[in-house]
Amino acid sequence: MFLTDSHCHLDMLQDDLQQILARAKEQGVQSILNVCVNLKDFPKVLAIAKAHPFITASVGLHPNETDEDVNAQQLALLGRDEKVVAIGETGLDYYRTTGDTEWQRERFREHIRAAKILQKPIIVHTRQAKEDTIQILQEEKADAVGGVMHCFTEDWQTAEQAMNMNFYISFSGVITFKNATAIQEVARQVPEDRLLIETDAPYLAPHPYRGKPNEPAYVRHTAQYLADLRKISLEKLAAVTTENFFRLFKGAPKPHV
Helix, strand or coil, rough: EEEEEEEEEEHCCCCHHHHHHHHHHCCCEEEEEECCCCCCCCCHHHHHHHHHHEEEECCCCCCCCCCCCCHHHHHHHCCCCCEEEEEEEEEEEECCCCCHHHHHHHHHHHHHHHHHHHCCEEEEEEEEHHHHHHHHHHHHHHHHCCEECCCCCHHHHHHHHHCCCEHHHHHHCCCCCCCCCHHHHHHCCCCHHHHHCCCCCCCCCCCCCCCCCCCCCHHHHHHHHHHHHCCCCCHHHHHHHHHHHHHCCCCCCCCCC
């Protein structure tokens, strides 16, 4: 049985990386996408991916990062590396940003344009900004490359609109939380061929590790919970999400059987 962690931040984990990766492999995790949130740390993100055949990387600037800026041409240049399989994470976050947010929207557009230049998918973060997120994806014709709505916590309408633009819906440990009933209902409805799972490590550890640092090994808990929600076996859920991972992130090397 193969599992994938479609979104984590290995460069932010405090424990020994080799031990973290060994624990992940013990749980069946065979492919990990190490996601970039700022450009100053991109070399480290990329170096981790280059050091491990089963790890890939993305490049992007998180909407909460205010100390840097980037345009489509710069992103496209950085994203040409064969280990970079996606652009992001990018998107909109109105929860932590106050005042004028036009700079966030314009930067989001630059990421989508870079993804289209490279023909690589987009990793989208959205928080309290679902309407603007969908509108920008539509206006920039992001369906040309598709991508993933990562750590999905929005409603079914948002999921549907995203899937209509060739996006996948990724669920994190949040779905295991007791107060996540609305997200759990969405997780039951997403078609099999659009499902992904992730940790977002070191954040959002699933039950029973909630409140502790997250790591890729814990994606198995999210997978099991999601399988139970959908009344399918863990093996089926693993197979479906693994197939989807490699369909979306075409540059990721498949594990040897």
